[in-house]
Amino acid sequence: MKSKQYILGVLTALLFASCSNDEKVVLKYADEGDSGNPNPITQTLKEKAKFKIGAAVKMKDLQNEANYKNAVLKHYNQITAEFEMKMASIWTSSTAYNYTAADYLVGFAQDNKMEVHGHTLVWYDSFPEWFKKAQYDSIAFEAKVKVYITDVVGRYKGKVKSWDVVNEVFADGGAMRNETVINSLFKDPIGFYGRCFRYAKAADPDAKLFYNDYSVVLDAGKRASIKKMVARFKANGVPIDGLGDQFHYATDTNRQTMKTGFTDLASTGLLIHISELDIKVNTGKSDSYVFNDVENQKQAETYKYITTMYEELPQTQKFAISTWGVTDKYTWLTSFWHSKEYPLLLDADYNKKPAYQGFLDGLK
Numbered sequence: 001m002k003s004k005q006y007i008l009g010v011l012t013a014l015l016f017a018s019c020s021n022d023e024k025v026v027l028k029y030a031d032e033g034d035s036g037n038p039n040p041i042t043q044t045l046k047e048k049a050k051f052k053i054g055a056a057v058k059m060k061d062l063q064n065e066a067n068y069k070n071a072v073l074k075h076y077n078q079i080t081a082e083f084e085m086k087m088a089s090i091w092t093s094s095t096a097y098n099y100t101a102a103d104y105l106v107g108f109a110q111d112n113k114m115e116v117h118g119h120t121l122v123w124y125d126s127f128p129e130w131f132k133k134a135q136y137d138s139i140a141f142e143a144k145v146k147v148y149i150t151d152v153v154g155r156y157k158g159k160v161k162s163w164d165v166v167n168e169v170f171a172d173g174g175a176m177r178n179e180t181v182i183n184s185l186f187k188d189p190i191g192f193y194g195r196c197f198r199y200a201k202a203a204d205p206d207a208k209l210f211y212n213d214y215s216v217v218l219d220a221g222k223r224a225s226i227k228k229m230v231a232r233f234k235a236n237g238v239p240i241d242g243l244g245d246q247f248h249y250a251t252d253t254n255r256q257t258m259k260t261g262f263t264d265l266a267s268t269g270l271l272i273h274i275s276e277l278d279i280k281v282n283t284g285k286s287d288s289y290v291f292n293d294v295e296n297q298k299q300a301e302t303y304k305y306i307t308t309m310y311e312e313l314p315q316t317q318k319f320a321i322s323t324w325g326v327t328d329k330y331t332w333l334t335s336f337w338h339s340k341e342y343p344l345l346l347d348a349d350y351n352k353k354p355a356y357q358g359f360l361d362g363l364k
């Protein structure tokens with residue numbers, strides 16, 4: 001049986017090999033085991049990449065599902081807490097922190113020689129309700145945020161090697177988000193954010209400090225505002241080390257726009273983090289969408305395009321590529337996007353998808 005499979009595999013491979021490199025189709029591989037595939041995937045993401053390969057994880061999934069935990073350990077060497085290291089999870093009252101989940105995740109990473117990317121210290125969307133209700137003035141507000149940053153970064157000093165200090169302060173097009181508590185209190189929100197970077201640096205001088213946002217490489221206005229903030233920070237000695245673009249994109253995201261924006265982002269000279277990578281396929285949000293081989297192939301080629309683009313960075317600017325989740329089974333998009341989605345590299349049964357091979361193919 002195996003010889004027939006092998007011959008079929010070889011013929012298939014020869015058929016695809018005859019395509020020009022650009023149209024090279026990514027074969028849909030099964031997972032490990034002697035499936036007779038002519039060239040089964042053997043290297044994992046973290047084995048091939050010359051930079052960290054991260055994933056957003058949740059404590060309860062690591063605790064409750066062995067396949068999930070094994071997949072994290074097998075494919076990744078960095079983790080980001082999907083929500084447990086945000087203010088809303090840790091800062092439970094004006095007099096108390098709840099570090100349980102954050103401690104678990106940092107401990108898991110330490111036990112398994114993985115890095116942790118801290119996400120995120122200051123995000124308008126994650127201020128705890130009690131904090132917002134307190135209606136502090138700007139002096140008290142900043143004093144409390146400073147204590148929070150000092151306490152949290154200090155607790156994980158030397159263990160959390162990098163932080164998203166500030167997340168998503170610009171609206172589409174690049175104007176300041178005006179619906180945030182920060183904008184209502186500070187005439188110069190960027191000045192406040194710069195001081196937050198300084199508080200984090202004081203708490204852990206060795207941690208790499210990032211600004212993180214979405215659609216950065218697609219939205220020229222937002223990117224211009226980010227670059228202007230970076231220039232101001234650099235001119236004033238604000239300690240910023242890197243920029244994250246979340247890369248919540250899709251198979252139909254314009255690749256030239258992506259590449260032009262990525263090159264512009266890299267021109268800052270900072271570390272570049274693809275921080276929340278997932279590639280939507282059901283771009284029409286159709287209830288009757290079928291994730292067939294053609295769709296798998298489009299997704300694989302999109303992942304390959306992105307990792308190929310990332311590899312064109314100078315090595316000194318490569319930091320990590322992190323996927324926003326481990327398996328399609330638990331993607332945030334199911335609840336947020338309200339449609340069937342299959343955005344990640346492992347399917348709901350933790351098998352490698354063609355997207356996994358596409359990701360690998362783009363790596364040098």
Ligand code: G3I
Pocket residue numbers: 082083086126167246276332336
């Ligand atoms: O697990 C608890 C559950 O025990 C509890 O009963 C329930 C009640 O509130 O909450 C559950 O936690 C939720 C968590 O997701 C896990 O599902 C939180 O409420 C919910 O706020 C949290 O949403 C996260 C969201 O950020 C807000 O923190 C999403 O998982 C996460 O994917 C999303 O990630 C953001 C990035 O941080 C920033 N970039 C955009 C990205 C997607 O929105």
